[in-house]
Amino acid sequence: GAVVSQHPSRVICKSGTSVKIECRSLDFQATTMFWYRQFPKKSLMLMATSNEGSKATYEQGVEKDKFLINHASLTLSTLTVTSAHPEDSSFYICSASRAGGTGELFFGEGSRLTVL
Amino acid sequence: AQSVTQLGSHVSVSEGALVLLRCNYSSSVPPYLFWYVQYPNQGLQLLLKYTSAATLVKGINGFEAEFKKSETSFHLTKPSAHMSDAAEYFCAVSEASGTYKYIFGTGTRLKVLA
Numbered sequence: 001g002a003v004v005s006q007h008p009s010r011v012i013c014k015s016g017t018s019v020k021i022e023c024r025s026l027d028f029q030a031t032t033m034f035w036y037r038q039f040p041k042k043s044l045m046l047m048a049t050s051n052e053g054s055k056a057t058y059e060q061g062v063e064k065d066k067f068l069i070n071h072a073s074l075t076l077s078t079l080t081v082t083s084a085h086p087e088d089s090s091f092y093i094c095s096a097s098r099a100g101g102t103g104e105l106f107f108g109e110g111s112r113l114t115v116l
Numbered sequence: 117a118q119s120v121t122q123l124g125s126h127v128s129v130s131e132g133a134l135v136l137l138r139c140n141y142s143s144s145v146p147p148y149l150f151w152y153v154q155y156p157n158q159g160l161q162l163l164l165k166y167t168s169a170a171t172l173v174k175g176i177n178g179f180e181a182e183f184k185k186s187e188t189s190f191h192l193t194k195p196s197a198h199m200s201d202a203a204e205y206f207c208a209v210s211e212a213s214g215t216y217k218y219i220f221g222t223g224t225r226l227k228v229l230a
Contacts, residue, residue, distance in 0.1 A: 006159070032216055043206065043222045044160075093159050097216040102167050103148040105216055107159040 006108035023094035029074040030096035122221035135194040139207030
């Protein structure tokens with residue numbers, strides 16, 4: 001099966017610092033990766049779409065200077081929350097699509113960010 | 117534009133009873149439809165998917181869903197609920213052209229009563 005791994009699973013940081021979350025496809029090449037944010041007891045909100053080697057496409061209302069996304073290789077995408085504030089605390093989930101796939105996305109385990 | 121509506125944010129069933137989670141979609145193009153399950157503090161696990169083949173789709177853990185174009189529905193069912201089925205369930209739609217951009221429903225939390 002296709003496995004997507006996120007790291008770290010939990011991170012606590014001080015307000016004003018930056019935090020990087022990694023999303024890796026372990027056994028396949030991910031043509032596209034997606035980053036979502038999930039608020040408590042809410043659905044997943046798509047933040048951005050990233051393709052390897054190109055700039056991410058952000059959804060309306062998502063600050064691209066605050067949520068930096070890099071997709072440097074076909075197996076790794078990173079989300080950096082810059083100058084984090086308590087309101088950035090959330091559960092962040094990535095997903096990846098596989099070349100030649102049938103429309104299915106493979107999801108990471110999620111990363112819970114707590115900003116103090 | 118595509119959209120997904122999940123009726124009932126919370127559903128409670130007794131152990132052994134039928135599980136029915138409702139999902140209706142809106143799409144101007146042929147859709148791909150998915151059901152995912154999420155356990156607390158975890159990512160999403162695919163239960164099943166419809167990608168324009170058989171309209172009755174069987175998934176993991178005894179779940180199945182039927183694509184009904186006339187009703188624009190893709191309801192999830194399981195004949196007999198198990199305690200381990202308690203989780204959050206999300207229905208999602210994407211364009212069959214393969215953009216992989218999912219639109220998620222708001223989720224339904226399933227509670228299984230002993």
